[in-house]
Amino acid sequence: MSEHTFSPGSVVTARGREWIVLPQSDARLLHLRPLGGGDDAITALLPELEPIHSASFPPPQVMHSGTQAAGLLLRDALMLKLRAGAGPFRSFGNIAIEPRAYQLVPLMMALKLETIRLLIADDVGVGKTIEASLIVREMLDRAEINRFTVLCPPHLCEQWHEELKERFHLDATIVRSTTAARLERGLLQDRSIFTEHPFTIVSLDYIKNKTRRDAFLLHCPEFVIVDEAHTCARSGMGPHLRYGLLKDLAANEARHMVLLTATPHSGDEEAFYNLLSLLKPEFVDLRTIDNAAHPLRQALANHFVQRRRQDIGEWKEGNLFPDRLTSEATYKLTGEWNAIFHDVLEYARELVSRESEGTFKARMNWWAALALLRCISSSPQAAIRALNTRLDNTLSPDGKSPDEEDQRCHIEALNEKGALSVLDGTDDNLTLDDVEPGAAQEEDVAILKRLIERAKHLKSGNDPKLQTLKQIIKPVLDEGYNPVIFCRYIATAEYLADELNSAFPQREVIHVTGDLTPTERLERIEQLKESDKAPLLVATDCLSEGVNLQEQFNAVIHYDLSWNPTRHEQREGRVDRFGQKAKNVKALMYYGEENPVDGAVLQVILRKAESIRKALGVTVPMPEEGDRAEQALMKAVLLRSGNYIGSKGMDDLFAQDADLQALDAKWESAREKARRHRTLFAQNRLKPEDVLPEWEKAFAVLGTEEDVKRFVLNACERLGAPLKSLKQGGYQAPLPHFGEKHPGLRDRLDAAGLLALKHIDFYYPSALKAEFIHRTHPLVSHLADYLAELAMSGEDTKLIARAGALYTKEVETRTVIYLLRIRSRLILKRTLHECDLLAEEALAIAINADNQASVIPKDQALKLMQASVSKDMCKEAKERELAEELNQLEEKQPMFRSLAEARAKQLLADHRRTREAAQAKGSYEVKPQFPVDVLGVYVLIPDLKLF
Template structure:
């Protein structure tokens, strides 16, 4: 039986439209369908053809022609147009994403264009901080949905940005992700039976990887599910395959056809770490030895920085930052403390040279680091240690175990705080006062970053008291907040009506979150000992879409005391270097070539150990650019013409949608009062009826108006983007307007409704005496061929001209529309039963031609192209397999021959065979085009 997506079938006495199918090993199918006859209309079902034996595809030869009596043949035009728009495409160009609500820039298209070149669209988007990776993910998902490969989507993101990511996908692309944070999970528990898998119920979800990692029930659910696309945001958090996150990510990568990974810091300098990410995308890209080159990984990633973007319109969406260094002269009390700390450090270094352990040195550095955050943070650490040591039965002679040392630290730190000698806080307070800031409603907002929770608590207490702040004018954000708390705090700070004037952030807020909507001031209260972390912090307000000049403040500790100032210079040098990189290279990680914030901290500690103020000017580590070249960006679009040319009967999209709803109304398929086109402003108001509400059950509740309220849909991107900005003015609101295009779930429903208005075994007949040669009939057909994966790979709309005896011409639908001016006004003529019968009598010859000539030629041409790809892929597989086995043999030659080592070798060989076999079979199924084409008769034009 020949079944394909887009085909109509009959089973159990009802009619359905196939939306997706999977081929079983025995040749039967698992098919996803949507009901189109009255009893099952709009509902989704899944059938197994090995069980449901009465499934019958509609045979095109049995098509009965009915006269289109609509004025101007509107129904036929709409029916053809809607079929074209609803059909899947097989293309390596951008077909629909450019209609999304964003300012299209070609660099943002590159990840999708590059992924579409691969057998399975998979990509690592490694663009720099603030360049718009979320938009690029939306483009990718939208294009896969248009290809019928994006029905089931799961996004994994940091818990702090679940809501932010969800809104971006909905507001800009109308992709409805159901958020499964702790509140979302609690909600679905009340809606679904206890044993119901939420990932089967909801096709598109967004969830934190930690929720999946820590929830055994959810882990069980995902093991039973399969996705078309999985997105893993901030994927560097899953690069370690030995971690729970990494293990889960590796598992999920095998549960989906397409995969998107995003990270501004996609590697940590270790080849195996980056290899883990690439292996998730394509397991055969890198030999099992892990020995690879840039050529091996280049097809699977894009990496650009702000300086790489040449488009002036895009660059205008970035502002030039202003760096403000607030010199903070240390108080005598602080100098006294640092002298004591430095003296301990010098003693520890002397002992180190005599062969003693490094623990005393690291203790002195730990206290220094805590103090550089705030005296209270250092005191907090010291007092915690005093409490611990006091409870020990025996202690060592290490500084950290010496109550004398600890209590002297405690005395000196208390002295600073008791005398109000905290110079850094004084300088911050002084600057805010100079700016006439008082924390009132109209004052500027500030983001203040600090590493230590104790520092954040201290700042909250001090600022509240000194500026007489109300409780809701200052807020703290840290990793200890729950997922819902984190999202609410970030969302609130990004709203125009937020009362928060200062957001105190730990480095849990330095990744991914948007803090720039109503804020252009950021204070680094302490300086992280990593350029990567510093870059991430600054990128929260210095990013794409910032409308004002971002002011980034550094509180720079200063003293002329010789035995203290070197360490202060070393820390301050990090801020200078980050700014240099920002203006030139674009990637802070390329300075130390460590690509890992923890490793960079260690490097900074080495500089403090050696008193080396020039440590950032040296490159002593492995230069990762030989593999992941940060100087050769991948910003260029990979084709001069990245857009798929649309075929349409209408002058523009607005005309199509207007006629669509008018036709549905005239056929009594929607109520007259359920929609209205605002002609002045060019948008559609659409009432959410009970029927529509039940159909859209799996949309996020926040995105869907209540029953009786209105969707507002517009083609005007600027209006949608203004609505997005306006939604940020008031807490708890989503954008009033959404983009009006074919992928919006509500529009998709009404387009399907129009298709279903023509019964499955019927097609429309159009008589036009003035345009066509006398005696000719022109059959409008849709031919579709799927591969063995159930994916449509040929979707061809064409027209066959027939003169009563033979085929006279075959035309692409676009040529047919243009040649006979079908996009112009048409006049309805009367059609007799005799004429309809003659049109049907000619149909067998037309269908034979369509199958044996038109579609056969398309299949043969595509087979040649795909066989070349398959041959190339098979050669690559053989090389990968041979290299991997060779490296494995070499490795085990150096390993002792034991039962354990033999078993390990056997398992690794089996893994190589499995990967190679699976990849080979996938390619064979993908290029298999031996099925007969499915032909759909849509209409016939005749004279």
């Protein structure tokens, strides 16, 4: 008859094998994980229907004896199999990355808050996504939350989905206009997407609508991450709706919220304090407090973390970020292309001078002229499409121009469309529209046709911008750089890709534009890994935000200057970020020497932004009136002839234009505010000495990248498929060779789709085209499971062994190493519920000749387990030494029990220390599970020389 009460962590027997009872079990249904098996082998059994009995882990036998190397393989397999690892953090056994110590700062800050309200404002590329995901994974693994959502701009949904799934094993559902209807289909009336799908990634543009917002507020998960939070805090209709949503979410004092932005205080006072008010309403009062010692300032330091890249240097974790090498290159307009350019410029100037300013027709001419300037500066193909496309002039339904009384609203609509298609948008909403704007005017058909024909007959060999690019990019490629070339419009990207593919056949050249869906863009980039050629990517700004390109690319070329400096920083941030393997990344700004459009943008906008970034170490976006300043700048170009690339020309332009003077003054004011805010609000309270011990303790239990590497290398070699080191980094993995001696393992790898792995690496960032093998990678899991099962069965002790005895010169007294598995129940008590968690630890202890036991530090345990054999030990001696130890196992259980109790107390202290705020709602209790499992016994006999 079955026993119906089994506590989490207990070992039971059922169906002819041993299992561990998992915390989600109850008396009616047991959730079990097989001993030696992984999470993919978890099953649920009904005690009423089949026999389930208590069991103990079988001790090693003399017949299980093998070599020392076989024992080390078991030790590593057991360590890397741990998912619910003991230690200060619950989540580290369930993530596919080894976070850097500085990235633990937001996690440790969050855990010290009863309700997590955190603003993470680290610099671009430092790893805000990793930091936020660590927090949500930890809260899930501590059973403090069951659901979460990520609110982000729509184009970032796929990136968040990939990050959560690949690195944190969280498969979230994307909710936006294209998926919501399908997700809602079949739901009961009182149900919601957010109740049926516990993990979601939601488009801010989709959810901010009042109808959807109200439904979302009703069913919103208890944990919310907001990416690009600054876009939800500034003025304007879109940000206002988003801010209203966040304010309503924050009104629930129990809801956890983590806000992410690289520009929290870019000179916009109202936006900055709006963000702070989401953390705590009283933080709005900080606008009048400059005293750093004020209690409210001290309170904010618990909720706000901001680090620049140079701040990470104090952690002394090596060179985590590349050096950015910036340079500029120019081209000269020559020949027929020069003639066409200036004819288009003269036509544009004539166009804006036709009508009286303020009329609808004048505004149409203005946007047509700007479209021509933008496209003709980009490429012949972009110019042709603009000349061929009639400007969307928002005509009334009968095809006539709007009446005078309707002019204002039509002008506003026209301005909105023009700003998106011609300009680059505001920092709240940088446009991703890469379609060429229309510029054709009905009354100028003949002129436009002539310009189109001339552009069509212009051969690429006569395009000085393209030809000079080919010259300057060659040495970049020869140096081994893999660049991303950013341009403004689809036509230019297609044109460049075709030309560069012919010019550089040794490269895999592709282009990615807004013609592809976000998923298709990521797939196309991922497919580059399959080519034997080095990659060369041409892209529009559809890839300039939220897409990680650092694994394959290490250079950026701005083929078209952006008219917004934040866009330049975003482009370069795709490759210059955490995870970039190259020591240096290149950023090249490319422009026309005699192009007045490039000259004006370069001198007035881009150089100003760069000087501010160098002075402060962070980017300060243009003031919100930047689009107006851009138009003023282009107006000056159109209304004045001459070369504006020189500083003297720019000084004259500034002196004559009030709008540009106002822009400069407001930008200077924004710089000063950003500097002052940086001084007042930069958060560096947690220092390396506060965090590094926790980081080291966590990975001592679970294993580091070095442990993974050692295990996989040893396992593959002993299993008959040794890995081959490659010159370009990483290893060649002949995994199909497992089938010769271990067909069962090969079948497992085949079912998991792993036999196709050819190139692997054990460090992040991984070598180019190599798959990163982390401790939770399926390859590690399958190897560890298979080897642990072999060890338990005792079938192949030459491969992996639970016992051993040897002579060695590396110990002075007889030393016995015991591999133990300690399991503890972590009981989390809350007001409304009690939750059982399981904590496991694979531990090596040493017992010397005086029968004194001690936990062996990780490095010492590794040294002892790798102790070299000084001379052979006969079979009889081995059996005698092992039998002596194995016969005493029962006597040593009190010693093991005391050790387990001490480790449980340490586990309790770790959890209380890292989650101090939990005491406000409940408490932790840790109960060790007995008996302690003895996994391996290894006897080291000193080989002493006698004199």
